[in-house]
Amino acid sequence: MDFAFVSGNPALDLAGTVLSRRDEPVDLLAVPADLERWVAACEGLPDRVTATPSAFAAALTLREAVYRLALDRVLDRRFDLPSLEVVNAAAAGPLPTVRLGDAGVRMSGDLPAVLTQVARSGIAVLAD
Template identity: 35%
Template sequence: MKAPQEFRFNSGRLSLDLPATVRRRASVPNDVLAPPGAPARWLRDAALVADLPDLSLAQETALRRLRETIWSLADAVTRSASLPTEAVEHLNAVAAFPPPLPQLDAATATIHRIATDPFQAALATIAQDAIDLLGGPLRTRIKACAQPDCRMLFLDISPSARRRWCSMDRCGSRAKGGAFRLRLKESDHTC
């Protein structure tokens, strides 16, 4: 049996993967960045840092604040509501830090990303992706999972733009299974 992944990276954009670290936001929220070391592991697993960093409490708090900032902005977009000014200001401030610069290694022909402050560069990368998404033409494709207790944000890139769930394997399967059980129950009562 395959071990469950600690983090989900299936929202369609890096900036939406960060808010996905709060699962079941609409019912009993589960912050997967809460365990010790989880914020550093998320940064590594998101390929924002090469090595597992030792994060200070202030850095972990900054990552969580960016997560909630992006959540509030993207959630407002899904509801066609006005963007919260304070959240926009915070996102812009975080995005102002220089992102890591790509450098080509001549010996291995691989790319290394160089930053004077890898943590701030990682946050800037996430914030810049969020600005690109929220201010660009794809903003209308940001959706919240239709499963009532989930509400994970995702980018719907399906041709018809009719995707309903964050994942067919998770919430889509639960929704379809629940609908099937309801139909069976209703058919039992009509017999």
């Protein structure tokens, strides 16, 4: 299945990788290779990462934390503290490397760096 990138924000698009959350959820990130494909397809993230089992689990944890915080924001509730801790911890990690060249911008980094970038984009959108 193809991924939809409709929000303009990697964190919200990551949260959107679970379809039909209320009825019969469909997880588009069922295995680490799915996450690798999602990262490669997401604009503004490195195009090649390897998802180890622990990094894959961290990505799913971040996804659910972002989803919960976005829901809290929409419903005008106080942020869920455990979800805040997940997102803030992920945002404190290493960042991808960005290089400018004649061909444009090239971003590189491992999956933990990608998750840092995603968490920071989530903080930016949820802070508004």
